Amino acid sequence: MTTDELAESLSKELRHLVLLLRRAVAGQPVTSQQYAVLGSLEGGPRRxxxxAEEHGVQLPTMTVQINRLEEPGLVARGVDPADARVRTVELTQEGRARLVAVRRSRVAYLGEQLDALTEDEREAISVALPALAKLGRA
Amino acid sequence: MTTDELAESLSKELRHLVLLLRRAVAGQPVTSQQYAVLGSLEGGPRRxxxxAEEHGVQLPTMTVQINRLEEPGLVARGVDPADARVRTVELTQEGRARLVAVRRSRVAYLGEQLDALTEDEREAISVALPALAKLGRA
DNA sequence: TCGTCATAGTTAGACAGTCTAACTTAGTCT
DNA sequence: AGACTAAGTTAGACTGTCTAACTATGACGA
Incomplete structure (x- = not known):
């Protein structure tokens, strides 16, 4: 397969996977984006x-998202003692619990889908993951 | 790797791929969703x-999207002679041209990313694609 | 044949996610 | 001190999405 053909096929499947992912979080108490932001905070406070950079969005977009997570108490804003311009954001206990719960149900959903595949197919996906991880991070 | 671990890793990489895809269409004359809808019309008129079903959205959402594609003349609505309730949608010449142009640039972007990988990595992705295609279509 | 129910689609109103432009506040540097 | 830079927020606009309510058409049994 040429690189172009591969790009074509990948482009097509990515669209499919996006729809799959959307179903994986449908009906959850947090949206897909909110889940992603909570995930970024798991390792500790971030600015x-x-x-914004990590999620590939502009700063104002992140302001809006953090506002909506702060209102129900899932995250808390703090300040950087070394630089008063900087706002930090961290998970609250509530936010951490929510993150874990959503992750569990999301992984469970994907797990079900993976169970429907053959062992060989799962193996193929497993082998491709590192390459997919590298894509776009050049 | 257990199915659960695979689900966990896949969940993580899907988030990454979503961001990659977003960059692939940033600045294009149609949004990612509009591109997807145009793609569905390539084979001929659809109802x-x-x-809506194909894209996993509710009917009103599709109405809105088609309205926005119809306004600049990329698609045209028609009727089904056999059932007056049914509206059909098809690509205009303009819409088809737009679709081809966007696809070209999207594939080019992904192609660049793929070029940055090793031959083995591309091969791994290629092998995994059929399995990914099957995911969620059980 | 008519009344009832089902189907296809649109309209209206709401909200999340995103952007750019403009503003505020704080640090930096000469 | 003054000018520039950096970090965030606010404001306004647009896309994408949903549910609820509506219109119009088709189907089917009494």
């Missing part, structure tokens, strides 16, 4: 700029 | 209900 707004970092979060 | 609204079909499109």
């Amino acid at each position: 707004m700029t970092e979060l | 609204m209900t079909e499109l």
